[in-house]
Amino acid sequence: MKMELIQPFINAADAVLSQGLSxxxxxxxxxxxxxxxxxxxxxxxxALTGDIEGRIILDLEPQTALRVASHYxxxxxxxxxxxxxxxxxxxxxxxxxxxxxxxxxxxxxxxVHPPQLLGSADGDKSSEDVEALMLCFETSLGxxxxxxxxxxxxxxxxxxxxxxxx
Amino acid sequence: xxxxxxxxxxKDGQPLRYLIVDDSxxxxxxxxxxxxxxxxxxxxxxxxxxxxISEYDRTHPDIVLMDxxxxxxxxxxxxxxxxxxxxxxxVVMVSSVGYQENIVAALQRGARHFVQKPxxxxxxxxxxxxxxxxxxxxASAAGAGV
Numbered sequence: 001m002k003m004e005l006i007q008p009f010i011n012a013a014d015a016v017l018s019q020g021l022s023x024x025x026x027x028x029x030x031x032x033x034x035x036x037x038x039x040x041x042x043x044x045x046x047a048l049t050g051d052i053e054g055r056i057i058l059d060l061e062p063q064t065a066l067r068v069a070s071h072y073x074x075x076x077x078x079x080x081x082x083x084x085x086x087x088x089x090x091x092x093x094x095x096x097x098x099x100x101x102x103x104x105x106x107x108x109x110x111x112v113h114p115p116q117l118l119g120s121a122d123g124d125k126s127s128e129d130v131e132a133l134m135l136c137f138e139t140s141l142g143x144x145x146x147x148x149x150x151x152x153x154x155x156x157x158x159x160x161x162x163x164x165x166x
Numbered sequence: 167x168x169x170x171x172x173x174x175x176x177k178d179g180q181p182l183r184y185l186i187v188d189d190s191x192x193x194x195x196x197x198x199x200x201x202x203x204x205x206x207x208x209x210x211x212x213x214x215x216x217x218x219i220s221e222y223d224r225t226h227p228d229i230v231l232m233d234x235x236x237x238x239x240x241x242x243x244x245x246x247x248x249x250x251x252x253x254x255x256x257v258v259m260v261s262s263v264g265y266q267e268n269i270v271a272a273l274q275r276g277a278r279h280f281v282q283k284p285x286x287x288x289x290x291x292x293x294x295x296x297x298x299x300x301x302x303x304x305a306s307a308a309g310a311g312v
Contacts, residue, residue, distance in 0.1 A: 083191070094262040
């Protein structure tokens with residue numbers, strides 16, 4: 001997994017969380033993950049296809065998502081599944097959108113698919129053959145987990161060609 | 167959230183009226199809160215491009231804040247249709263997908279400006295003033311909030 005592909009997502013998450021939540025954000029934990037993803041709370045998965053392939057998962061505890069939504073709205077909001085989902089999807093869209101802009105300007109072209117909801121019981125089967133980077137951002141409103149598994153589409157095609165040739 | 171000197175319509179001194187278009191309720195709440203700090207009012211909301219067009223016809227807002235990626239009809243197409251029907255419409259695209267192709271496409275099809283998410287209030291405020299031009303006026307400190 002190339003760091004040049006992942007770093008824009010880390011930068012974007014840091015920018016979105018620190019700007020959106022009006023506070024400092026720090027990476028509290030960083031690890032490689034070769035297992036299928038298991039949710040910490042409620043998670044949104046955004047898939048990419050094209051020059052870069054893979055997926056980004058943003059994962060928040062429901063109470064953290066509620067605090068984030070209330071922070072944006074400026075009032076304390078009542079807990080609801082729809083609000084929690086909206087919050088996580090919007091954060092995921094902002095993080096991925098910002099990173100995609102940077103990578104697009106670097107000459108990578110790909111399609112960003114709409115976010116999908118992952119529940120606590122769901123694993124991410126699509127990542128079984130993909131090494132992922134797992135990060136935990138500590139914010140003033142709680143922890144935000146991000147799991148990034150990406151590789152270049154050209155790399156994937158080369159691997160398929162090698163496998164087919166064996 | 168920081169309070170800004172109110173931007174009002176220069177012709178009658180009334181608050182600017184906004185149409186907020188985004189499929190995310192979360193994003194609409196965030197923008198609503200922001201424009202209230204600019205002294206503006208929400209004239210209408212829409213969660214997709216089709217509804218945005220009908221809401222524009224119904225409310226005739228001073229400014230439309232339009233997301234790009236939405237169901238049924240995307241924001242750039244909706245902006246184009248609104249501007250075709252109402253050449254005076256001021257549409258500002260607000261999206262997290264702010265790469266060159268999208269920005270150029272939006273401007274070519276009638277949008278007046280582009281703001282990248284996450285939206286910084288001070289950036290949106292300056293864009294609003296720029297887009298309003300002589301049709302907008304910043305209330306003096308004494309008159310702010312009046």
